[in-house]
Amino acid sequence: MEHVADNPWVALAYLIAGVCFILALRGLSSPESSRRGNRYGMIGMAIAVVTTLVTHVPTVPVLAVGEVAGYDYAALMQRVDTLAVFEILAAIGIGAVIGVVTARRIAMTAMPQLVAAFHSLVGLAAVLVAIAAFLNPVAFGIADIVTPLIGAPFAAIHGVSRVEMILGVAIGAITFSGSVIAFLKLNGNMGGAPIMLPMRHAINLGVALMILWFSFSFWLTQSPLDFWIVVALSFAIGFLLIIPIGGADMPVVVSMLNSYSGWAAAAMGFTLHNTAMIITGALVGSSGAILSYIMCRAMNRSFISVIAGGFGAEAGPSGGGGAAIDRPWKRGSAEDAAFLMSQAEQVIIVPGYGMAVAQAQHALREMADKLKEHGVRVKYAIHPVAGRMPGHMNVLLAEANVPYDEVFELEDVNSEFSQTDVAFVIGANDVTNPAAKTDKTSPIYGMPVLDVEKAKTVLFIKRSMGGVGYAGVDNEVFYRDNTMMLLADAKKMVEEIVKSLD
Amino acid sequence: MSFIAILSIFVLACFVGYFVVWSVTPALHTPLMAVTNAISSVIIVGALIAAAASGSPSAKWLGLLGVVLASINIFGGFAVTQRMLAMYKKKERPAVAKH
Numbered sequence: 222m223e224h225v226a227d228n229p230w231v232a233l234a235y236l237i238a239g240v241c242f243i244l245a246l247r248g249l250s251s252p253e254s255s256r257r258g259n260r261y262g263m264i265g266m267a268i269a270v271v272t273t274l275v276t277h278v279p280t281v282p283v284l285a286v287g288e289v290a291g292y293d294y295a296a297l298m299q300r301v302d303t304l305a306v307f308e309i310l311a312a313i314g315i316g317a318v319i320g321v322v323t324a325r326r327i328a329m330t331a332m333p334q335l336v337a338a339f340h341s342l343v344g345l346a347a348v349l350v351a352i353a354a355f356l357n358p359v360a361f362g363i364a365d366i367v368t369p370l371i372g373a374p375f376a377a378i379h380g381v382s383r384v385e386m387i388l389g390v391a392i393g394a395i396t397f398s399g400s401v402i403a404f405l406k407l408n409g410n411m412g413g414a415p416i417m418l419p420m421r422h423a424i425n426l427g428v429a430l431m432i433l434w435f436s437f438s439f440w441l442t443q444s445p446l447d448f449w450i451v452v453a454l455s456f457a458i459g460f461l462l463i464i465p466i467g468g469a470d471m472p473v474v475v476s477m478l479n480s481y482s483g484w485a486a487a488a489m490g491f492t493l494h495n496t497a498m499i500i501t502g503a504l505v506g507s508s509g510a511i512l513s514y515i516m517c518r519a520m521n522r523s524f525i526s527v528i529a530g531g532f533g534a535e536a537g538p539s540g541g542g543g544a545a546i547d548r549p550w551k552r553g554s555a556e557d558a559a560f561l562m563s564q565a566e567q568v569i570i571v572p573g574y575g576m577a578v579a580q581a582q583h584a585l586r587e588m589a590d591k592l593k594e595h596g597v598r599v600k601y602a603i604h605p606v607a608g609r610m611p612g613h614m615n616v617l618l619a620e621a622n623v624p625y626d627e628v629f630e631l632e633d634v635n636s637e638f639s640q641t642d643v644a645f646v647i648g649a650n651d652v653t654n655p656a657a658k659t660d661k662t663s664p665i666y667g668m669p670v671l672d673v674e675k676a677k678t679v680l681f682i683k684r685s686m687g688g689v690g691y692a693g694v695d696n697e698v699f700y701r702d703n704t705m706m707l708l709a710d711a712k713k714m715v716e717e718i719v720k721s722l723d
Numbered sequence: 724m725s726f727i728a729i730l731s732i733f734v735l736a737c738f739v740g741y742f743v744v745w746s747v748t749p750a751l752h753t754p755l756m757a758v759t760n761a762i763s764s765v766i767i768v769g770a771l772i773a774a775a776a777s778g779s780p781s782a783k784w785l786g787l788l789g790v791v792l793a794s795i796n797i798f799g800g801f802a803v804t805q806r807m808l809a810m811y812k813k814k815e816r817p818a819v820a821k822h
Contacts, residue, residue, distance in 0.1 A: 320800070
């Protein structure tokens with residue numbers, strides 16, 4: 222059977238779908254064009270789905286019996302299988318309802334979990350498609366019927382397709398199980414702390430080698446047993462890879478899984494000779510890879526060290542936390558903070574994951590509005606790894622109606638702290654730690670940080686003095702003369718400041 | 724299509740992806756992940772082929788399940804992206820309409 226996608230009109234339709242996906246990502250270069258970009262994405266998807274539906278109408282053979290010109294005849298005809306058509310449309314409908322309802326109801330703070338959950342679905346879908354292609358290769362046009370000298374005829378899958386198929390199923394399975402773990406960690410069903418298995422590097426390496434070996438064997442023999450072993454081992458290595466990675470490294474993990482879901486789609490695109498899938502796979506794969514790179518750079522850590530996991534597990538809270546009690550620090554009240562900020566010319570707000578946990582973004586925007594009424598200029602400074610996924614803080618601020626032209630990236634705003642009266646740190650810690658610039662022994666040395674300590678006054682909201690940031694290191698900023706610690710729940714503290722500003 | 728033709732499309736698309744993604748503003752990185760998620764569900768094409776094919780009932784049911792999963796992602800992914808993008812607003816100019 223020929224590849225249906227090799228029909229020029231069908232191929233053209235898939236190509237247009239692929240171009241629409243490129244335009245969808247292109248639109249994200251600015252918020253104004255982004256909504257149009259998203260529509261391109263939807264159009265592209267509609268083209269791809271409709272093209273597939275009309276070129277793959279399910280049929281059933283029927284025996285037509287009749288009499289023509291005195292001769293009886295019997296012929297096998299193909300009739301549209303209405304039941305199967307209905308089943309397919311119902312499957313799309315079920316997915317549509319679940320998807321739209323979830324997307325409408327989800328809280329913005331839960332976005333990292335949602336993205337992880339969606340990644341797991343792409344991974345699982347890729348696995349299912351690869352298994353279906355393995356079970357029914359003729360339908361996918363990737364096999365020839367071979368009649369051996371002894372035994373029954375069988376479908377011999379093309380060698381290239383075997384490689385593509387086993388790649389697709391392996392990457393899909395890793396994406397699925399890895400995303401499930403990422404989801405459980407982000408959703409709080411599983412502790413955020415890294416779980417360290419003994420000998421984990423050896424185990425992972427062993428499993429990876431076994432996957433390679435059985436994939437090779439599958440390529441040679443098309444043995445079903447090899448296929449299923451690869452599926453099982455790939456699920457296992459997905460779990461093993463993500464389990465030792467801690468909460469604050471999640472931005473890298475989520476981007477990496479995003480990348481994998483793309484490569485899985487690309488591998489299946491190769492199997493089906495489908496340009497829409499190949500273009501999409503390449504786009505998504507490189508997108509996730511670039512995001513992982515940006516996140517790693519923002520932590521000054523190599524991708525390998527993040528994937529190896531265990532960051533922050535050795536240091537433990539006792540190391541830095543003990544020192545915190547001995548050193549003098551200043552405590553402020555909501556009234557002090559309100560007074561200082563209302564007198565300021567410029568305030569820069571530095572949000573972090575703590576803001577998301579406390580759901581303080583709306584109160585924060587109210588505070589900023591009050592400050593603006595006092596004639597204060599308010600800006601927001603976002604560190605690339607603040608939060609649990611790339612761009613997490615920006616979405617939360619946008620949800621609270623903070624105009625995006627008041628929100629700045631690290632490199633655009635960092636030089637301004639020295640001319641700023643108040644730096645207001647809410648729920649961030651490691652990303653403000655000056656030790657990253659000075660202390661070569663610090664685990665976060667070399668990470669680009671926000672220079673909050675250069676502001677005339679630093680207001681630092683924190684739950685208590687005991688806890689340390691994710692990296693397990695003490696923050697010099699707490700003990701500086703120009704720092705005032707506001708110890709409270711972030712949301713409550715901001716609400717009190719808002720009251721005091723009236 | 725020959726393997727090399729497909730590989731060429733793939734390699735060129737990787738380059739397109741590289742340049743397009745670097746031009747995405749960091750403020751939109753979360754919507755970027757949501758929309759890439761939605762479009763990677765183009766894998767639904769494979770699931771639809773499996774679901775429509777005769778010859779293997781188990782492959783058909785796996786295909787249908789794949790269609791459900793990918794549809795969740797497509798509709799959910801685009802809807803949540805749209806919801807996020809609708810929130811990004813510019814500063815309201817001191818509006819005359821207020822007074």
